[in-house]
Amino acid sequence: MGINVSRNADLASNEFLLRFVGRQHIAHDDEAFWNGLLNYNIVMPENSQDQLSLDSRLETLCQSFIGNNLKTGNFGSLITVFLEKATELLSLSDQESNMHVWQTFNALFIIRTLIKYINETASEFQLLQHFEAMPSAELLKAAEEQQQQQDTATIAIEAIENPPLAALIVDGAKFETFIDALVNLIVVIPVKEFTYHLHLESVNTLITLLAVHLFAQQQQPSSPDKSIVFRTIYKCQHANVLMSALLHFVARMVEVPHTMFGSSSAGSFVFGIAESLLSIFTFRKQQDVLKTTNATGGELSQQFRTHYPLANQSLLLILVLTNHCTAQDNAYRNSLFGCADSKDSPKQSSGAVSFQIDFSAVYETLCRIVTIDQATLLLYLLLHRNERFYRFVMQQPDLEQLVIPILQTLYNAPDSNSHHIYMSLIVLLILSEDEGFNKNVHTILLKNISWYTERTISEISLGGILILIVIRTIQYNMLKMRDKYLHTNCLAALANMSGHFRSLHPYVAQRLVSLFETLARKHTRLDAQLKEPADSAVFVNVSTTPEDMMQDLSVLEEVLRMVLEILNSCLTNQLVYCPNLVYTLLYKRSVFEGFRSHHAFQDVIQNIDMVVGFFSSRLQRVQEQRGELGVNEVLEVISKGASQWSSDRLRKFPDLKFKYVEEDAPEEFFIPYVWTLVCKYGCVHFSSESIKSVTTDIAC
Numbered sequence: 001m002g003i004n005v006s007r008n009a010d011l012a013s014n015e016f017l018l019r020f021v022g023r024q025h026i027a028h029d030d031e032a033f034w035n036g037l038l039n040y041n042i043v044m045p046e047n048s049q050d051q052l053s054l055d056s057r058l059e060t061l062c063q064s065f066i067g068n069n070l071k072t073g074n075f076g077s078l079i080t081v082f083l084e085k086a087t088e089l090l091s092l093s094d095q096e097s098n099m100h101v102w103q104t105f106n107a108l109f110i111i112r113t114l115i116k117y118i119n120e121t122a123s124e125f126q127l128l129q130h131f132e133a134m135p136s137a138e139l140l141k142a143a144e145e146q147q148q149q150q151d152t153a154t155i156a157i158e159a160i161e162n163p164p165l166a167a168l169i170v171d172g173a174k175f176e177t178f179i180d181a182l183v184n185l186i187v188v189i190p191v192k193e194f195t196y197h198l199h200l201e202s203v204n205t206l207i208t209l210l211a212v213h214l215f216a217q218q219q220q221p222s223s224p225d226k227s228i229v230f231r232t233i234y235k236c237q238h239a240n241v242l243m244s245a246l247l248h249f250v251a252r253m254v255e256v257p258h259t260m261f262g263s264s265s266a267g268s269f270v271f272g273i274a275e276s277l278l279s280i281f282t283f284r285k286q287q288d289v290l291k292t293t294n295a296t297g298g299e300l301s302q303q304f305r306t307h308y309p310l311a312n313q314s315l316l317l318i319l320v321l322t323n324h325c326t327a328q329d330n331a332y333r334n335s336l337f338g339c340a341d342s343k344d345s346p347k348q349s350s351g352a353v354s355f356q357i358d359f360s361a362v363y364e365t366l367c368r369i370v371t372i373d374q375a376t377l378l379l380y381l382l383l384h385r386n387e388r389f390y391r392f393v394m395q396q397p398d399l400e401q402l403v404i405p406i407l408q409t410l411y412n413a414p415d416s417n418s419h420h421i422y423m424s425l426i427v428l429l430i431l432s433e434d435e436g437f438n439k440n441v442h443t444i445l446l447k448n449i450s451w452y453t454e455r456t457i458s459e460i461s462l463g464g465i466l467i468l469i470v471i472r473t474i475q476y477n478m479l480k481m482r483d484k485y486l487h488t489n490c491l492a493a494l495a496n497m498s499g500h501f502r503s504l505h506p507y508v509a510q511r512l513v514s515l516f517e518t519l520a521r522k523h524t525r526l527d528a529q530l531k532e533p534a535d536s537a538v539f540v541n542v543s544t545t546p547e548d549m550m551q552d553l554s555v556l557e558e559v560l561r562m563v564l565e566i567l568n569s570c571l572t573n574q575l576v577y578c579p580n581l582v583y584t585l586l587y588k589r590s591v592f593e594g595f596r597s598h599h600a601f602q603d604v605i606q607n608i609d610m611v612v613g614f615f616s617s618r619l620q621r622v623q624e625q626r627g628e629l630g631v632n633e634v635l636e637v638i639s640k641g642a643s644q645w646s647s648d649r650l651r652k653f654p655d656l657k658f659k660y661v662e663e664d665a666p667e668e669f670f671i672p673y674v675w676t677l678v679c680k681y682g683c684v685h686f687s688s689e690s691i692k693s694v695t696t697d698i699a700c
Contacts, residue, residue, distance in 0.1 A: 051685035
């Protein structure tokens with residue numbers, strides 16, 4: 001085929017690149033030049049070090065491009081070539097399109113590389129200037145003369161038909177056409193082995209364009225609604241089909257082919273059933289590896305990016321598109337929140353449907369990768385905003401497949417960033433808003449949970465392990481993070497579930513009461529310090545002021561009150577099904593003594609005292625008859641007593657029902673978080689120095 005294979009090492013001396021960035025205008029119909037430029041193979045950067053190496057080799061060429069393109073308009077010619085090839089792809093068969101796919105990808109890779117460089121070194125306006133730049137009259141004349149010398153029969157280059165502009169006008173027309181072409185490549189061309197990298201490059205280019213937001217922060221703060229790039233992308237008429245395609249890419253999790261465009265290292269193209277089958281088998285095998293290994297979130301993120309880059313980048317692009325421009329009517333956001341299950345009948349899908357997708361595939365993929373930040377964030381958006389998907393998840397018989405990985409993220413909190421912990425807890429809180437979920441988690445039994453190392457538990461319900469992990473998170477937060485909102489979300493989830501606690505494992509009951517005991521000790525200590533004289537040695541070398549301690553005490557009392565209400569809710573609604581909790585309360589009754597007279601707790605403690613008193617008297621009578629009782633005998637007495645117990649004796653409190661409500665201006669939290677994920681886990685590697693100030697809000 002006469003392919004010129006270009007390696008990274010010889011990029012700076014490549015004659016076609018030198019001409020492209022030089023001072024000579026190159027017409028878009030100069031086939032000899034464009035075939036020469038676009039016939040290359042390149043090793044894609046796999047990490048920031050690879051990107052840095054590529055950037056350093058391209059630095060001189062990019063500088064020449066910036067200096068010359070506004071006069072030559074060569075970038076515009078390349079855009080035109082790309083647009084023509086992208087259009088032709090839509091009408092070609094597989095066999096006809098393999099070379100077109102390869103050259104279209106190569107054109108797009110050069111375009112994205114230049115967009116990235118302009119973003120990092122110049123302004124958005126300059127980026128659009130380069131898109132719209134036309135060759136000057138002098139260069140057009142020179143190009144015409146050169147063309148006539150080469151072939152006197154050739155009509156002057158097409159650019160001469162358009163009168164040269166006296167001044168460069170940035171109207172965004174070519175840029176808008178370019179965006180439409182990218183969307184068409186993503187949504188119209190099916191994902192096959194030899195088109196995979198073209199889809200990936202199209203998604204990466206959209207991410208790179210949207211990254212103008214990051215670099216605009218360095219030059220002059222501006223909101224996305226004032227950005228031409230953002231306005232163009234967000235006024236796209238194809239939001240539904242684009243969002244549908246991206247979510248399908250995520251759900252299908254197609255593995256990256258072993259070769260680009262079906263080409264071997266020798267540069268020949270191979271298409272056939274055998275290679276396709278090999279790809280399918282490898283894909284299924286890798287899926288199993290990703291599903292069964294106990295990888296940490298960071299390790300899984302690396303595997304996901306390496307083996308499933310199209311799914312990874314599509315997921316990140318979904319997050320970028322849906323979390324920007326939330327104050328306006330965001331068509332991408334509405335599309336994600338309005339999608340429906342493809343298996344539902346039209347009657348089942350009440351309300352407008354943006355697009356249909358197999359919810360089972362989305363659910364299964366999220367179960368597999370939910371321990372990574374970006375998957376947790378997508379799950380949050382779907383559960384919180386898409387009522388159809390929420391109902392679908394609540395109906396799944398294997399909820400442990402989704403919940404256990406989230407619990408593992410919380411269990412491994414020291415290895416996760418605070419934002420990921422926070423989002424995982426919010427997902428649990430949203431799940432706990434459903435009564436069916438709160439009942440079902442206690443019917444799903446788990447055996448030998450190897451990752452939970454605090455204590456060996458041979459069998460426990462999903463609800464039991466969920467309670468243990470949330471309590472552990474509260475204690476971790478008390479020691480390390482001291483985040484009031486984290487406490488609030490943890491306790492709200494426990495409170496929602498408390499009225500449905502059933503068959504609690506003895507260890508779970510112990511941890512519930514121990515949580516109160518730990519908080520009570522801290523309260524007693526803090527209260528004692530505050531009662532000391534101001535000049536007491538208690539405050540020597542203590543950085544917190546009495547005002548801070550008063551605030552801590554107030555928060556602590558709120559938390560203690562909530563824990564008591566959780567215990568009371570369980571006793572009021574499920575006492576007969578929770579003998580182990582009653583046993584633990586009897587054993588630990590002394591921890592409540594110091595709070596019976598406290599105005600903030602006495603009403604709810606009265607209920608707990610009434611339960612403890614009822615069962616204590618029964619145990620005392622049995623002991624008088626039989627003597628000392630063992631654990632099983634005590635539980636037997638509790639079970640018999642529970643059948644005669646009436647909750648009408650207890651003071652009535654409102655049902656504990658908490659609902660997650662997104663705070664005002666959520667973009668202040670989500671936008672920096674999303675872009676941190678793009679930079680940390682994405683396949684597009686930006687200059688870290690240029691975006692440092694934008695992403696330092698997130699502790700990674």
